[in-house]
Amino acid sequence: MRTAPSTQALYRSAVRGLYADASTVPMAEIKRAEKKWVRRRGQRLINFDREAIEYVIGYAQELKSDLTALRDRAFILTLADTGLRISEACSLRRGDIDRLEQRALVIGKGDKQAVVRFSKRSLEAIDDYLRARKDAVSGKPLASLPLFARHDKGAGKKIKPVESGGMWKAVKRRARESGIDPTSIRVHDFRHYFVTLLILAGGKTEAVRKAARHASSSTTSRYIHLLDSEVDELYDEAINRDG
Numbered sequence: 001m002r003t004a005p006s007t008q009a010l011y012r013s014a015v016r017g018l019y020a021d022a023s024t025v026p027m028a029e030i031k032r033a034e035k036k037w038v039r040r041r042g043q044r045l046i047n048f049d050r051e052a053i054e055y056v057i058g059y060a061q062e063l064k065s066d067l068t069a070l071r072d073r074a075f076i077l078t079l080a081d082t083g084l085r086i087s088e089a090c091s092l093r094r095g096d097i098d099r100l101e102q103r104a105l106v107i108g109k110g111d112k113q114a115v116v117r118f119s120k121r122s123l124e125a126i127d128d129y130l131r132a133r134k135d136a137v138s139g140k141p142l143a144s145l146p147l148f149a150r151h152d153k154g155a156g157k158k159i160k161p162v163e164s165g166g167m168w169k170a171v172k173r174r175a176r177e178s179g180i181d182p183t184s185i186r187v188h189d190f191r192h193y194f195v196t197l198l199i200l201a202g203g204k205t206e207a208v209r210k211a212a213r214h215a216s217s218s219t220t221s222r223y224i225h226l227l228d229s230e231v232d233e234l235y236d237e238a239i240n241r242d243g
Helices: 005-019 027-037 050-060 067-082 086-090 120-133 164-178 189-200 205-212 217-227 229-238
Strands: 103-107 113-117
Touching: 050 067, 050 164, 050 189, 067 086, 067 120, 067 164, 067 189, 086 164, 189 205, 189 217, 205 217
Parallel strands: none
Antiparallel strands: 103 113
């Protein structure tokens, strides 16, 4: 019986860990065996509920009732308009953003530094949130403070950075409030949404790759099916024709 690629990857990792420190084991032979026998996972096209994500974004834009609402509004718009991974957004500090250039230097996946651009609406939402937060009373340099802070009872009066798990729960909560089933969206869907908009705007593959900070163009190409307009037109003529 053939096992799934994900299961094989788990087994492979376990075997490598078992023999990693054994000097008598020829690791080169193990690697050659992997190439010959391991079943590789085929490339998958990007698929997510874009309508649900857009609905959550629309709902988030109206969140202004209190400090937590302002934070969640700024956080969701930041995810949607920058392509930041949730862990990257959580680690931002106030001083990371260059407001004149509307961008920030971030340390992303693989410990790589990159420039991330911020939209006008995300910066305006961040400004609304920070004005309400009144960080100056903390006595600490503003640039060193987290951009997004906790506002639960456990944080008390201290300005503590948010964590990925806590913010994903916050996003799920806002989705539920908006009427969207929280299980219909995933944490990475806001990043998918960002890349999708760049593709649909006519962005060239290499430019989109850089904006999304993909390691290779093969990752970006998983979105290219969105531009199959010729196939759509052919389908309409052949299948959706009247009569």
